[in-house]
Amino acid sequence: MSQSDHSTAPLTIVGTGMAGVGLARAIRGRDGERPITLISADSGDEYTKPLLSSAFAKRQTAQSLVMRDAVGLAATLRARVRTHTTVDAIDTARRRLRIGAELLPYGQLVLATGAAPWQPFEVASSLRHRVFQINDLDGYRRLRGVLDRHPGRQARIAIIGAGLVGCEFANDLHAGGHRVALIAPEATPLPRLLPPPLGRALGEAFAEAGIRGYFERQVSALHDDGEGVTLVLDDGEALAADLVLVATGLRPRTALAEVAGLAVSPAGILTDRRLATSAPNVFALGDVACVDGLDAPVGGLSAMYVQPLQAAVKALAATLAGIPTEVSYGAWPVVVKTPLLPVVALPPREPPHRWRIEGEASDFSALAEDESGRLLGFALTGRCVRRKVELARAAPPLLG
Numbered sequence: 001m002s003q004s005d006h007s008t009a010p011l012t013i014v015g016t017g018m019a020g021v022g023l024a025r026a027i028r029g030r031d032g033e034r035p036i037t038l039i040s041a042d043s044g045d046e047y048t049k050p051l052l053s054s055a056f057a058k059r060q061t062a063q064s065l066v067m068r069d070a071v072g073l074a075a076t077l078r079a080r081v082r083t084h085t086t087v088d089a090i091d092t093a094r095r096r097l098r099i100g101a102e103l104l105p106y107g108q109l110v111l112a113t114g115a116a117p118w119q120p121f122e123v124a125s126s127l128r129h130r131v132f133q134i135n136d137l138d139g140y141r142r143l144r145g146v147l148d149r150h151p152g153r154q155a156r157i158a159i160i161g162a163g164l165v166g167c168e169f170a171n172d173l174h175a176g177g178h179r180v181a182l183i184a185p186e187a188t189p190l191p192r193l194l195p196p197p198l199g200r201a202l203g204e205a206f207a208e209a210g211i212r213g214y215f216e217r218q219v220s221a222l223h224d225d226g227e228g229v230t231l232v233l234d235d236g237e238a239l240a241a242d243l244v245l246v247a248t249g250l251r252p253r254t255a256l257a258e259v260a261g262l263a264v265s266p267a268g269i270l271t272d273r274r275l276a277t278s279a280p281n282v283f284a285l286g287d288v289a290c291v292d293g294l295d296a297p298v299g300g301l302s303a304m305y306v307q308p309l310q311a312a313v314k315a316l317a318a319t320l321a322g323i324p325t326e327v328s329y330g331a332w333p334v335v336v337k338t339p340l341l342p343v344v345a346l347p348p349r350e351p352p353h354r355w356r357i358e359g360e361a362s363d364f365s366a367l368a369e370d371e372s373g374r375l376l377g378f379a380l381t382g383r384c385v386r387r388k389v390e391l392a393r394a395a396p397p398l399l400g
């Protein structure tokens, strides 16, 4: 292929999550003509992922969460959208993608392939219809479908993992009328976002509402007991459940990039602040990207959130339009969707010298400070969440 062919080949975005679609939209906002191809392993339906963990209480169907299907997306973006299409390999030297036997040229390539649920144990095939993960609309659709087949009946749901996703689903499925148990190896919920006294307050709010917490416990085995699942914990206790939701974390989908020879780390595809990877004409953003080394999962900090993603979208759209632009992140706290006890947290980049914790009952402010008392981050629960704006103004930016 000649150089001129590359210059006419489309800008190709792999992934139609909030990163891929957001970028296509931002580019269209600047340039109505540029050929854009979006490729997605899934249906390409546009939806807002954070809404998945507050949709059971509202009894929303998966379909009602779809804002636009792939046909609508292609029309609004004036882009080619290829769905149920998995990119198998990237040839960065010849600038083309391999999809099965097809070789597809790209002009510039953006990897927005997100992160995949990580599961620390095998699940027997006889139990697969009872074990779920929700990291996309299809995952939500699957569990929603099973719960809908038993209307009016409370399901016993065991959630493994008490991070953001596990806690939000615990609250939401409980609010949706189900009997929820939460199991985690750590002593308190949200261990990467909250210091222990605040985590305990959330655990207590869950317990008072009837969510059973099994902390400092691990699941050693899952058994099919005919009627449901028995979870055997490492202290020998057995829990009976109808369904299991595994929320044990996400891992950036780096395999495609790694095989193509791009620099990656466990935190994602490595990019500079212009979202450029180590290969020419290849960029990455969203959950799959590790921007400027920031996303290293140190002390609870991760940039796998919407605000950093949106900032990256804006910067990359400008760069791709010929205005090289570096991304910056502000001090953007995470708002955890646990109405049983509101939580807001801005985890510090490094372990702080100390946490200064004030409050009572379930209303706490925890300030992460360095040796000279400078604010590095914070965590708030209950009524103290109203300090969010004031503290975010005083905290250092995530990527200034």
Ligand SMILES: Cc1cc2nc3c(=O)[nH]c(=O)nc-3n(C[C@H](O)[C@H](O)[C@H](O)COP(=O)(O)OP(=O)(O)OC[C@H]3O[C@@H](n4cnc5c(N)ncnc54)[C@H](O)[C@@H]3O)c2cc1C
Residues within 6 Å of the ligand: 014, 015, 016, 017, 018, 019, 020, 039, 040, 041, 042, 049, 050, 051, 052, 053, 085, 086, 087, 088, 112, 113, 114, 115, 134, 135, 136, 165, 168, 253, 256, 285, 286, 287, 288, 304, 305, 306, 307, 309, 335, 337
């Ligand atoms: C339940 C839940 C609640 C959340 N709540 C919040 C919140 O309240 N606030 C917040 O800031 N963040 C929240 N997040 C995080 C936020 O939703 C994510 O950071 C964001 O949606 C990631 O978008 P993405 O486009 O990078 O990845 P994804 O949405 O995962 O999209 C990845 C895309 O890549 C495609 N793909 C992958 N591999 C291939 C391949 N080889 N070939 C072709 N296509 C491929 C997939 O099909 C998909 O279209 C939440 C996450 C979850 C799971």
